[in-house]
Amino acid sequence: MVAMATVLQLSLRAYVPGSIDPGNLTLENFAALLKPLYARVFLNTVWICFLTAIGTLIISYPLAYALIHVRNPLAKSAILITAITPLFLGEVVRTYSWIIVFGNQGFINSVLLRFGLIDAPVQFMFTTFAVVVALVHVTIPVMVIMLATALAHIEPDYVKAAESLGAGPVRAFLTITLPLSMPGIIAGVTTAFTWTFSAFATPGLIGGGRVNMVSNLVYQLGFASFNFPFAATLCVAGLALTIAVLSLMRLATRSLEKIGPY
Amino acid sequence: MPRSRFQRLLGVLGILAVLAILGFLLLPLFVVATAAFSSSALPSFPPKNLSLRWFVNAIGYPDFRAGFWNSLIVTPWSASIALVIGATFALAIEHYEFRFKSMLEGVLLSPLFVPHFTIGLGFLVLAVQISLVNTYAVVIACHVILVLPFVLRSVYISLRNFDPRLELAAASLGAPPRRVLVTVTLPLLLPGLVSGWLFGVLLSFNEFTASLFVTGQRTQTLPVAMYNYVRDYSDPSMAALAVMYIVAVAVLLTIANTFLGLGKVLNVERRT
Numbered sequence: 178m179v180a181m182a183t184v185l186q187l188s189l190r191a192y193v194p195g196s197i198d199p200g201n202l203t204l205e206n207f208a209a210l211l212k213p214l215y216a217r218v219f220l221n222t223v224w225i226c227f228l229t230a231i232g233t234l235i236i237s238y239p240l241a242y243a244l245i246h247v248r249n250p251l252a253k254s255a256i257l258i259t260a261i262t263p264l265f266l267g268e269v270v271r272t273y274s275w276i277i278v279f280g281n282q283g284f285i286n287s288v289l290l291r292f293g294l295i296d297a298p299v300q301f302m303f304t305t306f307a308v309v310v311a312l313v314h315v316t317i318p319v320m321v322i323m324l325a326t327a328l329a330h331i332e333p334d335y336v337k338a339a340e341s342l343g344a345g346p347v348r349a350f351l352t353i354t355l356p357l358s359m360p361g362i363i364a365g366v367t368t369a370f371t372w373t374f375s376a377f378a379t380p381g382l383i384g385g386g387r388v389n390m391v392s393n394l395v396y397q398l399g400f401a402s403f404n405f406p407f408a409a410t411l412c413v414a415g416l417a418l419t420i421a422v423l424s425l426m427r428l429a430t431r432s433l434e435k436i437g438p439y
Numbered sequence: 440m441p442r443s444r445f446q447r448l449l450g451v452l453g454i455l456a457v458l459a460i461l462g463f464l465l466l467p468l469f470v471v472a473t474a475a476f477s478s479s480a481l482p483s484f485p486p487k488n489l490s491l492r493w494f495v496n497a498i499g500y501p502d503f504r505a506g507f508w509n510s511l512i513v514t515p516w517s518a519s520i521a522l523v524i525g526a527t528f529a530l531a532i533e534h535y536e537f538r539f540k541s542m543l544e545g546v547l548l549s550p551l552f553v554p555h556f557t558i559g560l561g562f563l564v565l566a567v568q569i570s571l572v573n574t575y576a577v578v579i580a581c582h583v584i585l586v587l588p589f590v591l592r593s594v595y596i597s598l599r600n601f602d603p604r605l606e607l608a609a610a611s612l613g614a615p616p617r618r619v620l621v622t623v624t625l626p627l628l629l630p631g632l633v634s635g636w637l638f639g640v641l642l643s644f645n646e647f648t649a650s651l652f653v654t655g656q657r658t659q660t661l662p663v664a665m666y667n668y669v670r671d672y673s674d675p676s677m678a679a680l681a682v683m684y685i686v687a688v689a690v691l692l693t694i695a696n697t698f699l700g701l702g703k704v705l706n707v708e709r710r711t
Binding site: 242256258266274276346371376396423 | 445446449453454456457460461463464465466467468470471473474551552553554555556557560561564641642644645646647648651652662665666669670677678681684685688689691692693696
């Protein structure tokens with residue numbers, strides 16, 4: 178237990194800048210973060226994470242809802258297996274699949290060309306759009322699990338009560354189910370954000386150097402220029418950013434709880 | 440209560456939306472399968488001729504083979520160690536009150552939100568310091584940390600559904616603590632432990648980002664080998680490998696769902 182905690186603590190501590198160059202403690206690395214080149218990568222990363230989290234939420238909610246409300250056990254298992262299989266395929270396999278879908282001779286372009294909808298292949302690869310679509314695909318399983326957990330714990334009687342009091346299905350959903358599933362939504366969006374932040378293969382391969390995220394930068398710095406201290410600085414900054422986002426989310430949850438039906 | 444036309448429309452729309460989403464989830468898998476069975480080196484749709492040559496190619500590719508064996512070494516060790524540690528901590532956290540309990544929980548769950556490249560870099564630097572670079576030990580240690588939260592969650596959920604009175608009953612009938620643990624607690628927790636281990640296996644087998652940092656040429660795991668291949672070549676051997684991967688995972692998950700009830704493990708079953 179102690180060994181375990183030490184390793185964890187060390188692993189969390191090892192990337193403190195300067196620890197690789199002993200005696201060379203400096204804040205220069207952090208100052209370098211403000212250079213437009215790096216600042217842009219950070220902004221870009223946050224933007225991609227944000228888009229992915231929202232996209233995943235919109236796509237996952239109906240799926241989680243169906244998973245909880247479908248009565249046929251076979252359909253239920255089919256939804257569950259389909260929804261969570263991507264989780265266990267690993268980033269590389271999924272990213273590769275999307276490369277074949279998006280490539281210039283890929284699936285989408287072949288289909289569009291065949292039906293004469295376009296004359297020349299559309300450039301999907303190396304675009305933020307393609308990266309976000311692939312990342313959404315990667316993040317759906319986690320989001321579905323979190324939303325379904327929240328939805329499963331909503332008392333069905335509440336919805337029935339609302340309906341017996343004359344609320345239509347839309348109104349019952351908006352005033353009962355949606356607010357009550359808010360904890361799941363917040364948890365899901367937070368997790369989606371942090372997972373996307375940690376994505377590497379998807380922006381690396383689909384972005385192909387043109388859509389860069391912090392993870393790719395860290396790898397390049399570490400293995401192409403062996404600038405480990407600065408790579409570590411980026412990690413620390415990334416972690417700080419993640420924690421900041423998490424705290425913001427928690428604050429948002431707290432204020433929601435005040436307004437919400439709790 | 441008779442359903443209005445509006446409600447029926449809503450239901451149909453809902454079903455269509457869910458089908459479209461499932462289609463979105465399955466689209467890349469379908470496309471990969473098509474590419475894997477086509478005979479041309481550039482994926483074309485629909486494929487002109489069918490062939491299995493990419494499967495032969497993928498199975499014969501030395502880096503894939505080495506990666507597969509490395510993964511077979513790393514994965515069971517990581518999952519098993521994570522299970523032992525996770526189960527111990529889950530039991531301790533559930534049963535005892537102690538200082539720094541919430542801090543311990545936070546530390547144990549931190550790999551969930553600490554980016555994998557950060558953990559990978561941390562372990563790499565650590566490995567350099569204690570001169571363990573390019574060893575399986577570093578890869579395994581790194582994987583243990585990464586899968587621990589999931590194993591912990593799985594064991595934790597089965598502990599929650601566990602009736603502590605059964606332990607008390609055994610104890611009141613004269614069983615010493617160790618006997619209670621072996622004959623009552625562990626057998627009842629078995630499904631949670633097995634599914635936790637399976638989760639660990641699947642996640643460790645697939646772990647890529649951190650592995651990229653901590654593995655060397657000699658210890659590279661299958662996902663790392665695949666990444667290098669995709670970066671350097673573009674023929675569908677990778678698609679063939681992906682198909683084998685997908686089939687294996689789908690079979691495993693179906694088995695797990697049949698025997699363990701994934702819904703219960705993931706805590707998404709509706710309360711009754």
